[in-house]
Amino acid sequence: MKKGSETAKKGMDQMQKGGVIMDVTTPEQAKIAQEAGAVAVMALEKVPADIRAGGGVARMADPEVIKNIIDVVTIPVMAKARIGHFVEARILESLGVDYIDESEVLTPADDFYHIDKNKFTVPFVCGARNLGEALRRIGEGAKMMRTKGEAGTGNVVEAVKHMRTVMDDIRKVKNMPDDELMTEAKNLGAPYELLKEVKQLGRLPVVNFAAGGVATPADAALMMQLGSDGVFVGSGIFKSGDPEKRAKAIVEATLNYDNYDTLAKVSAGLGEAMVGINVSNLEGNDRLQERGW
Numbered sequence: 001m002k003k004g005s006e007t008a009k010k011g012m013d014q015m016q017k018g019g020v021i022m023d024v025t026t027p028e029q030a031k032i033a034q035e036a037g038a039v040a041v042m043a044l045e046k047v048p049a050d051i052r053a054g055g056g057v058a059r060m061a062d063p064e065v066i067k068n069i070i071d072v073v074t075i076p077v078m079a080k081a082r083i084g085h086f087v088e089a090r091i092l093e094s095l096g097v098d099y100i101d102e103s104e105v106l107t108p109a110d111d112f113y114h115i116d117k118n119k120f121t122v123p124f125v126c127g128a129r130n131l132g133e134a135l136r137r138i139g140e141g142a143k144m145m146r147t148k149g150e151a152g153t154g155n156v157v158e159a160v161k162h163m164r165t166v167m168d169d170i171r172k173v174k175n176m177p178d179d180e181l182m183t184e185a186k187n188l189g190a191p192y193e194l195l196k197e198v199k200q201l202g203r204l205p206v207v208n209f210a211a212g213g214v215a216t217p218a219d220a221a222l223m224m225q226l227g228s229d230g231v232f233v234g235s236g237i238f239k240s241g242d243p244e245k246r247a248k249a250i251v252e253a254t255l256n257y258d259n260y261d262t263l264a265k266v267s268a269g270l271g272e273a274m275v276g277i278n279v280s281n282l283e284g285n286d287r288l289q290e291r292g293w
């Protein structure tokens with residue numbers, strides 16, 4: 001299969017379906033993630049909870065750290081670039097990462113334009129809060145989506161809201177007469193051809209993972225039951241009392257999301273969960289989900 005071909009780009013996300021992708025900041029954390037059964041790791045400088053706490057401008061991680069992470073794991077390595085920062089994305093591509101996340105968790109480099117992802121060989125994942133936003137990113141070339149949630153809060157409420165919104169939007173389009181589609185495309189700000197595809201498929205044309213605030217095995221199972229194809233977990237693992245144990249438990253819970261005996265078993269004795277934040281107290285710049293459009 002030719003590197004960078006449409007099939008290769010879409011194929012990788014299919015392999016990750018039903019799995020957990022873990023944010024990691026060091027090679028040691030990457031090894032823990034792989035050992036726990038993560039289907040991929042996401043390299044970044046700080047997990048979102050630490051980005052919130054630290055303030056300032058959050059950028060692409062140090063290429064040396066990314067290379068070291070690539071060297072120690074055999075699972076795919078993803079890395080984050082700032083929204084609109086096509087040079088950071090080109091650097092990540094040249095490092096040989098398997099996927100780029102054009103992420104609202106980092107400080108946006110461009111308030112108006114996202115990266116033209118169709119121009120790249122490496123596939124991209126992007127965040128969205130609703131169907132229109134997801135289809136705009138797919139129109140730009142994203143090969144995988146994730147609902148945004150509110151990263152770094154340890155609070156699943158926004159992840160739930162965004163997954164329910166995307167799924168509701170899809171159900172509405174699926175049941176819509178063809179002659180209403182163009183108006184719906186205008187209302188959503190979504191490319192018409194992609195909306196037609198959603199109607200035919202009854203789902204997004206790429207896989208859609210849940211992200212932002214998943215902190216427990218039950219959270220991961222909840223997102224799967226709401227229709228997610230897999231989950232991203234960042235702060236919830238490495239800001240908890242026992243990352244190894246929690247990482248394994250979240251992988252098990254994602255795989256067995258409707259088996260309550262397994263969920264009860266893997267949820268027990270995990271030690272301290274990350275301290276969460278009440279999302280309704282967040283304002284302005286602290287609401288990472290509002291970055292991008």
Ligand SMILES: O=C(CO)[C@H](O)[C@H](O)COP(=O)(O)O
Nearest residue numbers: 151152211212213232234235
């Ligand atoms: O964009 C992301 C996917 O890697 C975020 O890092 C992810 O949403 C993690 O958020 P959290 O720290 O709340 O789990």
